[in-house]
Amino acid sequence: MSPVRVRFAPSPTGFFHIGSARTALFNWLYARHTGGTFILRIEDTDQARNREEYLRLIYDSLTWLGLDWDEGPNPDGAGERGHFGPYRQSQRSALYTGYKHRLLETGRAYEKDGAVWFRLLGERYRVFDDHRQKEVEKVKGAPVVINDLIRGRVERREDEDFVIFRSDGNPVFHFVNVVDDITMQVSHVIRGEDHLSNTSKHVLLYEGFGVTPPAFAHIPLILKSPEMGQGKMSKRDRGALIEEYQQRRFLPEALVNYLSQLGWNPGDDREKMPLADIIRLFDLPGVNQSNARFDARKLAHLNMTYLLEQPAEKFAALARAYFTTQPNGAAALADAAYFQKVLALAQPKIKSIDELGAYTGYFFTDEFATDPKVREKVMAKGDPQARLAELIAALPALDFSSDIAVEAGLKALAESHGLGFGDYQAVARLAVSGTNAGPSLTALFRVLGQDRVLARLQRLQAQA
RNA sequence: GUCCCCAUCGUCUAGCCCGGUCAGGACACCACCCUUUCACGGUGAGAACCGGGGUUCGAAUCCCCGUGGGGACGCCA
Secondary structure, three states: OOOOEEEEOOOOOOOOEHHHHHHHHHHHHHHHHHOOEEEEOEOOOOOOOOOHHHHHHHHHHHHHHOOOOOEEEOOOOOOEEOOOOOOEHHHOHHHHHHHHHHHHHHOOEEEEOOEEEEOOOOEEEEEEEOOOOEEEEEEEOOOEEEEEOOOEEEEEOOOOOEEEEOOOOOEOHHHHHHHHHHHOOOOEEEEEHHHHHHHHHHHHHHHHHOOOOOEEEEEOOEEOOHHHOOOEOOOOOOOOEHHHHHHOOOOHHHHHHHHHOOOOOOOOOOOOOOHHHHHHHOOHHHOOOOOEEOOHHHHHHHHHHHHHOOOHHHHHHHHHHHHHOOOOHHHHHOOHHHHHHHHHHHOOOOOOHHHHHHHHHHHHOOOOOOOHHHHHHHHHOOOHHHHHHHHHHHHHHOOOOOHHHHHHHHHHHHHHOOOOOHHHHHHHHHHHHOOOOOOOHHHHHHHHOHHHHHHHHHHHHHHO
16 A cells, blocks of 8 residues: 555645644644655645745644644745655746646647636536526536545536636646645545535546546534534634634643544544544544534633643743733742742633633732622621721731641631631632632632731721 | 535534444533532533434434535635
């Protein structure tokens, strides 16, 4: 059997979105599963829309996801690797011209209106096209049969000659795609189902060149989640761009894990699984045929489970990188030991790194916001002023050496007034953090320290 | 409009190929437990075979027709 060679062939005409990422992932997984080669090819034949920054984004996104390519431009953009290059279509024009002449010479292509057209074989007739509202020439030829690895046998009839070189002299997608796959010896074309109806053109082109087509595998599309509306996910949809997850500092392994299971599954109940297992179990016949809707909540949940199991040092590194980019991040990073203690409280509670700012804000500044609703509720119940006064009176003598000590001290305080711990909790929490959610009160006290806690209790007392 | 693909809980899906298990898991939602808050975790509940015809002793599973969803119909990729 010939070696597996697959490619991901994005065009740098826009942001890198979730659907592209999954197509790249499935190609990459298949290459790694089979011990084959993963090629990155840049389809930059649309000169009007290509942008250098989008190219950079492709490299960065793939690298961030951990989808390394064996052949293609180097990730830093300088030079390339592999023996089938160049890997940017804009640099392959001589090759395309050669292949164009082959078709011209055999009569499978002809010039018209300054463009070059691929000639279909069969009986010709003219008919009015409803969709385009004009009369066109059609060809009645044999249907093209595609034996798709995921869809099975698909039959489609191509009935019109189509342009392979524009009148501006540039080749079009269908043509370069096929020529590149031939010359790069691509064995399996794994791409979105939106290309299924293009495939008949491609197969015809292969036949025109006298080349056996590669195997095709058309994967299902990613649709918008129900609350986002109908149709396939587009670049404009919230959560559709890889960049967003990168900025929100999702763990790439969580995103890869989630994406791998959108249209594929290991055949059992496992969902969270190490990449090595995904690679081992992934195969084309296991890919689903129906489109999948993107579920941001499930992704967030998966990210949380990954976050939970990160070693403290790794979590700290992620947190540092995050705070470095935050407006008030310097304050958080000022005291490394204190920072570490705060992170220990936050790690088991957040779903993604970007929640860190909101979750830990009051640890790093005294000017934190107080939730007005929480405040109203807390101050309306029981006798918060009395509890505050008791807390303030007891605080100088409170032992802050450990959670246990803080807890014992607070319990003793409560008992001395014939009350329970719970009678102090809400108001104390409001005073030190401005909210009603967060780490345990004892941890909150201990990490914040005696001075901060006292000052914040007094401040609330004065305000109320 | 024409062509192509698809169809199991709200969502991702197992089961389908090789008909016969209370149609299983996960996310979300709800309840309870754990918890001195909020989460996490645990337990439990509700929740699906799109409809109609066949084939068969028996259909989520095989076939056909509807319906619904998606995609493609560019000198874009």
